[in-house]
Amino acid sequence: MWALPAAARVYIACAVLAAAVCAVPAVREASTVPWGTVVLLAAVCAACERLPRRPLTPPVLLAAAFLLPPGAAGLVAVPGALLGRAGRRPVGVRRLWHTAQFSLATTAASCVYGLGAPRVVPAPAFSHALLPALAAGLVLALVVAVLDGGVLVTAEGHSPRTAWRGALPGALLPPLVHGPTGLTAAALWHSSYGPPAALLALLPLALSAWVQGRCRRERAAHQAAVRALVQAVDLKDHYTRGHSERVGRASVLIARELGISGDRLEAIRFAGTLHDVGKLGIPTRLLRKDGPLTPEERRVIELHPEYGHEMVRGIGFLEEARAAILHHHERLDGSGYPHGLTGHQIPEFARVVAVADAFDAMTSTRSYSRARPVPVALAELHRCAGSQFDPRMVAALSRALDRHGWRPAGAAPAELAPVPPLPVTGGSATGPPAPRGAASAAGPSRNVPVDHCRVAADE
Numbered sequence: 001m002w003a004l005p006a007a008a009r010v011y012i013a014c015a016v017l018a019a020a021v022c023a024v025p026a027v028r029e030a031s032t033v034p035w036g037t038v039v040l041l042a043a044v045c046a047a048c049e050r051l052p053r054r055p056l057t058p059p060v061l062l063a064a065a066f067l068l069p070p071g072a073a074g075l076v077a078v079p080g081a082l083l084g085r086a087g088r089r090p091v092g093v094r095r096l097w098h099t100a101q102f103s104l105a106t107t108a109a110s111c112v113y114g115l116g117a118p119r120v121v122p123a124p125a126f127s128h129a130l131l132p133a134l135a136a137g138l139v140l141a142l143v144v145a146v147l148d149g150g151v152l153v154t155a156e157g158h159s160p161r162t163a164w165r166g167a168l169p170g171a172l173l174p175p176l177v178h179g180p181t182g183l184t185a186a187a188l189w190h191s192s193y194g195p196p197a198a199l200l201a202l203l204p205l206a207l208s209a210w211v212q213g214r215c216r217r218e219r220a221a222h223q224a225a226v227r228a229l230v231q232a233v234d235l236k237d238h239y240t241r242g243h244s245e246r247v248g249r250a251s252v253l254i255a256r257e258l259g260i261s262g263d264r265l266e267a268i269r270f271a272g273t274l275h276d277v278g279k280l281g282i283p284t285r286l287l288r289k290d291g292p293l294t295p296e297e298r299r300v301i302e303l304h305p306e307y308g309h310e311m312v313r314g315i316g317f318l319e320e321a322r323a324a325i326l327h328h329h330e331r332l333d334g335s336g337y338p339h340g341l342t343g344h345q346i347p348e349f350a351r352v353v354a355v356a357d358a359f360d361a362m363t364s365t366r367s368y369s370r371a372r373p374v375p376v377a378l379a380e381l382h383r384c385a386g387s388q389f390d391p392r393m394v395a396a397l398s399r400a401l402d403r404h405g406w407r408p409a410g411a412a413p414a415e416l417a418p419v420p421p422l423p424v425t426g427g428s429a430t431g432p433p434a435p436r437g438a439a440s441a442a443g444p445s446r447n448v449p450v451d452h453c454r455v456a457a458d459e
Helices: 006-028 035-049 057-067 070-083 091-114 123-156 160-165 175-189 194-200 203-236 243-257 262-273 277-281 295-301 304-311 316-327 348-362 374-384 391-404
Strands: none
Touching (some): 006 091, 006 123, 035 057, 035 070, 057 070, 057 091, 057 123, 057 175, 091 123, 123 160, 175 194, 175 203, 203 243, 203 262, 203 277, 243 348, 243 391, 277 304, 316 348, 348 374, 348 391, 374 391
16 A cells, blocks of 8 residues: 555545445444344355456445445445455455445445335335435445545546546446346345345346457457558558558448448448458568559559458458458449459448548558549549449548547658649559659559559559
């Protein structure tokens, strides 16, 4: 405790003292306290504290608040907090702090519940006790959040606004679940089924927490896999480092404007982020070549969408993203690659990523070209809408940027002169003119032939 700032030591000591004072009535009126209930609930709470993320601790504490007087209810939290997971050092101080925190919160919840409902909840009165149970759940969550914010202020130097702004809104939703669950456990506790049935009431919440935990871990594994692939691409083609993440963000902005949400929104983020993963199959000497590409080299680089498509084949969570990886260089007029699709033959995700890819390429400073200001890049996208890009996607990006803005990579676009539009040619693009002293447009960070409308998309 002596490693903490003086303000934090005083704060924690006051919380411990307050919790001890709240427990005095239970000791003074020991003969009227149902100690068997206290001990059993304390044992269950201690077991719940050993679970990852502690999903069952709040409903167990609320069941104690509904069944026991305030002083005794606060004691239920003590064994679990003292024996539970402490996290970072100092372990002893953290355990002492959590003991005081949860004891005070449970005591406050018990006081609030006692104002509106009886301690023993018969089945017919369940609906009348629901509102006090929700209020008690809200008080429990708010007291925990407020006390946590105090620790952030006194121990870690956060401002009060920063400490409580994030914690307090998050305390409003859990009572909607924990309150009724704790009330159900309390009602069953004194029913003919007894405490075993009350503990079974916690089972659905435990299963839900387990499923949510698995989903979080699975999503984290997905994101880690995507990050690893993106880092591999960035290491191979360091001139466009950060491009993949920005294309993923721009793709999400467009998708939200189109009403895409949920798992499909996550899929389109993956599609934008991994659109160039096929460059891992392209020889590094071509990606970093200082001179113009030969026709044979150009054909090799134009294989990167197909390489990327094959690389993610069989990865279940990337199934919908595969089409965007394969077709993000198709054009509405059919002159794109690899399959020359036209119009709505091009998958929706691919049309989104194509716009995001071109937009980031134009607003990023590269070795062969200066960044265009965002308005100039949008004007170029609109000019090529209908021939190269889907007009819906371009309009969606414009609306999203009006609402959220965009921070381009590299130098501030406002400080750079606009790059003139590329000439329209019947064949391959030669790329935008290089600034004086820079590599040619066919230089190392061009990666693949520049698309026209051609817009200078980073391919």
